[in-house]
Amino acid sequence: MASTLLPLATFFLLLSASYLRIAGAEAEPLTSLKLNSPILQESIAKQINENPEAGWEAAINPRFSNYTVGQFKRLLGVKQMPKSELRSIPVISHPKSLKLPKNFDARTAWSQCSTIGRILGHHLLARNPPIFTGHCGSCWAFGAVESLSDRFCIHFDVNVSLSVNDLLACCGFLCGSGCDGGYPLYAWRYLAHHGVVTEECDPYFDQIGCSHPGCEPAYQTPKCVKKCVDGNQFWKKSKHFSVNAYNVKSNPYDIMAEVYKNGPVEVAFTVYEDFAHYKSGVYKHVTGYALGGHAVKLIGWGTTDDGDDYWLLANQWNREWGDDGYFKIQRGTNECGIEEEVTAGLPSTKNLVREVTDMDADAAMLLSQIKNESDGTLLLKEGVEENASTVDGQSASCTQAKTEKRIFRA
Template sequence: MASTLLPLLVTLFLAFSVYYLQIAEAEPQQLSTLKLNSRILQESIAKEINENPGAGWEAAISPRFSNYTVAQFKRLLGVKPSPKKELRSTPVVSHPRSLKLPKSFDARTAWSQCSTIGRILDQGHCGSCWAFGAVESLSDRFCIHLDVNVSLSVNDLLACCGFLCGSGCDGGYPLYAWRYLAHHGVVTEECDPYFDQIGCSHPGCEPAYQTPKCVRKCVKGNQIWKKSKYFSVNAYSVKSDPYDIMAEVYKNGPVEVAFTVYEDFAHYKSGVYKHITGSQLGGHAVKLIGWGTTDEGEDYWLIANQWNRSWGDDGYFMIRRGTNECGIEEDVTAGLPSTKNMGRWVMDMDADADVSF
């Protein structure tokens, strides 16, 4: 009996060891309890950045995080790294170099009829950035491609994707979010509004909220859940090359991007961000809406965050383009809007679009 169990135990031990090493490699350096309980916003960090002539951006003590500890701030960084196996099986989109791209581009002005592009939301107490980036981008693309101005529900994706997308308010995978949009769709924000309506207006943003329950019922009785669904045709990654990312945004609209956040990013006020100082805290997902170059010659990406307008440059920020700053060009995900389930006005279009993956 012992002789038959030994090989099994050895196999299990080796498997566990490999798994443990993978987790250890994926996790940023552990922060001490003292560090976690300290304030995320530090005058010393802001001073170091503002006195650095090469920083290229301005730091400030933002009202959004004025009472936050490092631990509380970390909760908002809800991007889990996509498993390499899944990335290998995901279509990667690139664009022909024949496309002439402008030196600067802003989706808000390119598609001024689309009100969702310029919205700045608030993820509140929840590490739901992975869901915001996907749903906001798809909302924009419905307007851009199908002339449908609709605000889609982050809450549907956050609450109903479950373990397939990750851990809800404790983080998720942008790629799996887009797959959910293709397979299951999301209802409108009117049908299923975001659960955390308080946002972060009160000190410390406590308590940390649990992931909302999936109810699958519209808050208004005259709306039907299944009929309120909007779908993505597909889920894909964009090649990690600045030209391909720009071409994707130029042709199809905003995309979801993920990047590594350091302590100094919480202090961002204006200018072109690049990491200057502070510890690595986690991964964050946002919506990339354009690009440009400053008068000083610094190339940047233009990005909408979801930490309300009291943070950053009225809720937006710029980050250095072309150098993969903080991994911003490594993890770009998107999908195209589907006409599935959208009613009689699109019967002459591809109402049976393939949403399988």
């Protein structure tokens, strides 16, 4: 009988084709002429700004002034999860009894947490700050690591900046293809099983001479060295973990409740050509091709004076882009698939003993009360909310820590 095995190159070609559908929209095939054309177009900005129904302002953002469409697509690194895999993932929902505010901003709710107010990619510890993701599709890694950093502060009062580089370089095929894209959920699973070191131990990579917009060649995935750059820290002792990895039920209430109770989450959505031109307002897709999937950090929500509901998100394209690096997108309509893939995990206390010694007595006492941490469960003796979530509609064993400051201070 003749072999039915496909050549390896053919297999990966078919596999790539199966992921063309990103976050609810078909990624459209583009001609070579289109890929080599500038991503920023005066005609697109004019069409949006002259449309009274658009609801947002467009501009020629200097961040992408030298980018082609093909180069811009390199930044969009989210790959679509196979539907068969999605069915095996825990889905978190929240009781409808929670009273949520009309407007919420994690930056002010947890003002003691410095990482929440930091734009993704704007790292003080970068080797050549301020860093930019260049032509590396590392958004899937940024969204996960930055959200987990925030949650360590929210739940344990530990201000720590975790390493995107560790996840990007060391997760390998478990997460996807490094700079050529990855899967947010697999990133969170890696954080639970393998953890990531601090950014001080392993800063985000920078290729000298190729960090400006429009530079060539495209970034290659950095090597996994498993050694702290300063030589004074131990790699394994610098690891920080999540307890679990889960998706949040795809409706506005559950997403808001998750952020309100546990902190920022990673979300993925479809990016169209017009999104590169975003300056301010509540984004809704108006014109242009679908270019790919992108992951960002969702930090809040609100309603404009005109009654437009929105999500508030932090991007990783530095402060030159958008509204000082942030953007708003329409809430409640699954705009560009923004409410379809919402991923998160709770922070683990593993390896936190060293940091507890530098914390106040109340925080140290809290951590000493943790009785059990297994099977995705975080149990606290006090300051807990029983049955705070359900997994696939059934009662979950995941007891979630409250996020109010009083849990950490007398």
